[in-house]
Amino acid sequence: MNRRAWLWLLALAASTPAWSQQTGQATEPADTGRNRWSTLRDQGLGGSLRLDYFRSSRNLDDQTDFIGATTQVKLLPDFSQTVNGKIEARITNPDVGDGGDTHSTLLEAYATARLDNAELRLGRQIVAWGRADGINPTDNLTPHDYTVLLPFEDDQRFGTTALKFDWYLTAEHTLTFFTTPFFEPSKFPLAAGTSFRDNRPARTFANSEAAVKFNKTGGAVDWSVSYFHGYSLLPEIHPLPTGSALELRYPEIDVIGADLARNFGRYGMRAEIAYFQTEDRHGRDPVAVNPYLYAVAGVDRTFLDNLNVNLQLVGRWVQHYTDPAAVADPAVRAAATLNAIAFGQQKRTSHGMTARVSNKWFNDTLEAELLAFVNFERTNSYLRPLVTYAFTDHTKATFGAEFYRGPDDSPFGQFKRNQGAFAEWRYSF
């Protein structure tokens, strides 16, 4: 299956006009191929071929030096004047050099029906909520793959099969409903050498997730309020009675959130806040995640021609806080500590800051960005410089690195073994 998929994608890539023209043979079959290509282009065909190098894996397995190949293909077919769709898939082998496994991911595959004042979308889809930059407490609907060996944050997203209904109440106000019985958690790094039992909720209608958002976009201020009932995309880790493995549980959560964006002259201000009601509402289970408040607020401004500076403060407050280090049972304490690190609950209140500085030169052919995230409690940080150069409209190269600092039992310090440089060559078609 994987080999066939690769062959299909290679054949597709080889049929691009740019590559066909290099042969210099304008034969009839080539014309037919071009017609077929043209038809596919009319259906919104696009995609990319990517070669990547990563110094380290993004799993906690101490594996290094990955040369990967990825093809991503997108099709945007129109079924009628009011119904269209999208199919986007990725086939990747993150370790071609060492005979790694090729695997495919259907990122999105949905149909959208457009009515006069509403839009209904059904199928596998990515839904991204929240107006803050990169850190979105209200974004709990569809998962991320934090282990994928591709350079950009957008590469981490993949869809869930769901139904979304947007009701356009006015030109500026929208009421959105979302529901899915097919919960799919995020993929995240797990410590090598430990066995985990994944205990995700069964895919039944009784376990359906649901969300609603009232959104206003336009005028001087954009804002929304939202509510989500479903399961945490990140798992809690629980010790099993046998002691031989750990269990991954995805607690039920209820999230009430709000966000806003407004400009003050040359400054753009964004804020987002969410209250998470977890299963352990009263903080009685020392392992389980407690209810918490999670907020982000920041500003951005562009200086000179293209120098953009974006600063955000991040804060969490934990309700019914208990110190995981105070738990007597070592196995329970270890699990409680892991959960506290993953959910930012090592202290009752915790604060952090993000800074993203970017610039563009030479008519936007050269772009550079420095992203930094610092947690002030148990000082730990993440730093990612990134440089991208566009050789042509189709070909780009990206170089970057990820650096983690801090104690091993801190949110960023735990990933120190994953730090290293990466590079990507990308051909877009």
Next chain:
Amino acid sequence: MKTKTSLGCVLGLMLAALAAASAAAPGNPDARDIMEKNFYVTKVRSLRSDTTMLLINDRGQTRERKTTTLSKLQANGVDSSLVVKFLTPADIKGTGFLQIEHIDGDDDQWIYLPALKKSRRLVANNKKDSFVGSDFSYGDILLPKVDAYRHTLLRSEAVDGQDCYVIESVPKDETEKRNSGYSKKVSWIRRDNFLETRVEYYDVAGRPYKTQTATAHKLVEPDTRRWIALRREMINLQTGHKTVLTFDRIEVGIPVADGTFTTRSIERE
């Protein structure tokens, strides 16, 4: 000696007054009026267009952006609302841009990036900022208020067989100069339709900076005498980079619902 100098001054003043009177003669309207007509001449009620933007560097390497744009003049007859979708290149295909202009304040702008899956409110651009990496600035495309500049009619001359007024425009204050990035603009405005055929731009230090030529003028709204230049070329004299903007297809006077200018329009890939 002193008498000769005074006489020279008086003669000089008389000649200057004659030149000014000649420029303001009935056949030569006031420079500000000309620039006001130039400001309004492209204000089309509604427009759907497909455009190609070629970015050409000093070595002749070319990049291409194709867009489709829908715009509508707002009720005040000055500001426009517009939606731009990028069709090429592949890596930015599907990107959408929404702008609601406000002549007396900052414009409202949103961008939709398909990879982000959501619209993002942008901080209003400085007028001197580059428009999507091209040699056009936002201020070159969406002209500033006429009275933000002091205009002087320098002379009349023919360009490509068309009689033109040659007008020098200088920012009225330091803020406008800083925001626009220009210390001076010299425009060649056609006498018959008030559309510019050539504009020379000088940077804040007074050095020649950019030159724009606007050709293929087309009368698109005969009742209101609105014109569009179907081809514009902007050359950056300091870098050798140039941008050619061509309208491949235009439709004028089409019905456009106000609800078109919302973020949901740009969120459709």
